[in-house]
Amino acid sequence: MRALVIDRTGGPEELQVREVPDPLRISDEVLVRVVAAGVNPIDAKTRKGNRVSQAIEHWPVVLGGDFAGVVEEVPYADHPLRPGDRVYGMGRVPRTSGSYAELIAVSSLSVAPMPSTLTFAEAAAVPIAAMTAWGAVVETAKVHDGQRMLVHAAAGGVGAFAVQLARYFGARVTATCSAGNRDFVASLGAHRVIDYRSERFEDVAGEQDVVIDLVGNTADDTGTRSLGVLRPRGLVVNVPTGSWPSMAEEAAERGIRATGYSVAPDARVLSVLGRLIDDGAVRVHVDRVLPLEDGAEAHRLIEDGHVRGKLVLRVAPDPD
Template sequence: MAPTELTEVETMRQVVYDRFGDSGVLQVVNAPIPEPGEGEVLIRVHGAGLNPIDWKTRLGMGFVATQIENDLPWVPGYDAAGEVVAVADDVTTLAKGDRVMGMIGFPVAGGAYAQFAVARADELAIVPEELDLVTAAGVPLAALTAWQGLFEFARLEPNQKVLIHAGAGGVGHFAVQFALARDAHVIATASAGNRDFLAEFGVHEVIDYQTMDVADQCFGLDVVLDLVGGEAGKRSLHTLGTSGVLVTIPTVTADEVVSAAEAMGVRAHGMRVRPDVFHLEEIAELIEDGDVRVHIDKVFAMEQVREAHDLLAEGHVRGKLVLDCR
C-alpha cells in the first residue's frame, strides 16, 4: 500500500539530527510517510513525549548513542500517542481509528518526533477516553519506568515505606501516585516550590533536598526509588531498613551506587525500562479510574523542539514535556 492511500498526503514533518551536539543540531524536515511492516501499525502522531534519554542521546551520551552513531540522521523520541491510520495484514488487535499510546522504537529505532510513526502493535495500549492524545504522549516511558522500578524490581507492597527522589518530575510524579494507589507510605524529595504540587497527590512527607539530607530524615525504609543517582543515591542507602532495597534509574551512576550498597551490606539494583503493553494497560486503567493523573508542564510545537530540549536538560520540569506533532 502506498503512503498516499494510507494518509491522503505524501510527506510528513519530522525532527532529525545528523550529528551529535547541542539542541542546535535538531532540525524539522519533510520526509516520506513510513509504511507499517509485519506486526506493525501506522500512527498519525498527535503528541510525542520528551524524556531525559532524548537530550542525553542527542549529546552522544549513553548506550543508544553508540548504537546509532553510524546511522545518522536519526529521528528521536520513544513516546507516541495518536490515531491508528493503517495496520499490517497480520495485525488483528488494533484497527484504523483506534486511539493508542506506546513506547515505540526502543531503544534503537526511535521515531516518535514525527507526524506519522510506525509502531509494533504489541507495544501499544488503548488511550482512555478521558485522556486527550497530546497528554497521553507523556505517559509511556516515564510511567513504565516508575511501574517497573516500584513493582518489578523493588516489589513494593501495601503499607511499606517508600522514598521517591525527584517526586515532582516526569517519572517521579507517576511513581508517587502508583505507590499511593498501592497503599504505601510515600515520602518524596523535591524543591520547596513543589511541596504543594506533591501534597495535591496525597504524598505523606516531602523532603526539601536543597536544605535537608535524606539520611538525617529517613530510616528503616522498605524501598527507595532513586531517580537522581550519584551522591543522592549513595546517601539514600543509609535510609534503608535491614530488608530494604534501593532501585536506581540513572544508568551513568548505577554501578557506583550498587557497589556502595554492596560495601554497606544492603540491597540495590540498577534497571532499564522496557516496553510492556500489559503494564501500560494497567497504568491506563488507573488513569481511567481517576487514581492517576498525567501532569503536562508544557506543550511545544514541533518547530520549538530546540527550546523543549533545552528546558528538559535543565532538569527541573514538573511532570512532563510534550511535542504537539499535529
C-alpha cells in the first residue's frame, strides 16, 4: 500500500510517501480502506521524538491517528460492520500502524459508521478532536446547565468541538482565541470570546466553574493563570500531556481540583457524536485538505499552532 512514513524521528522532512506492506488484520480488528486522515498535534510530536515515539518498535512507521474510509474486511461474517460500510475512527499509533496510509487495521471498538451528512474529509477531522472534547467537557467536567466554562484554544481542533459541546449541554461558555478567530468562535456558540493577545483572560473572564485547558504552560503560563479564574473547588482539565508539570501542586495550594485527560478510541462516543453532527447540533470545520504528498507541509502548519478547526490529508479519491 501507499503510505506516508518516517524512518526515524526528526523534522517534517522525514515524512515520505512510499510503498509498504499492507497491515495484517487480526482478531476483532476491521481493515479499513482510508480515504482521508486527520492531522493532529500528537502526530507531529511523535514524529519529532516525544515520549510516545519511544513505543515505536518497527521502522518505518506510519503515523496518523484518525481516519474516514470504507470497510474492507470484518472479523467474521455476521459482524455488525459490513464490507463497503463508510466508517470513521481512531487508531492507536504507534502501537498499531497509522492512518496516513491506504489501509489501516483497527479494533472494531474504535470504529463507527460515518455521519451521513459529512464528506470523508470532514469525517476524518472528527474522531480524535471530538472524542477528546467529549472526554474533557462531558465525561470529566460533567457539563450541565448554567455551568461556567472557559475553553482555551477554542479555534483549534479540540477547542472548536469543546465550545459546541459545552454550549449544547447548557454551559455558559467563555473562549480564548486570537482576534482573527473571534467571529468563528462566536459562531460555534461561545457567549464571550477573549482575544488572548490583547487581553489577559483572567482580568475579564469573571469567575468560572471549569477551565478546559488546551494550552497549559507552553504559552504565557496559560495553565497557571487559569487557576486565578476558578471558584474555590473549581476544576481545571489540562489536555496537552506534559504541558504543565506542576499543575497538581499549584492547584492544591489554591483549593482547585485539577486533572489531565487522555483520549481513548470509543465507538459508542463516535456514534453519539455522529448523531449530534447529523442533527446539526455540532458542526465540523476543515481548515484545509492537503494531499498525502504534502504531509510535511501539514506537519509544519500543525506545529505552528494556528490551524482553525482541522487539517486533513487526502489519502485516496472519494469512492463512488
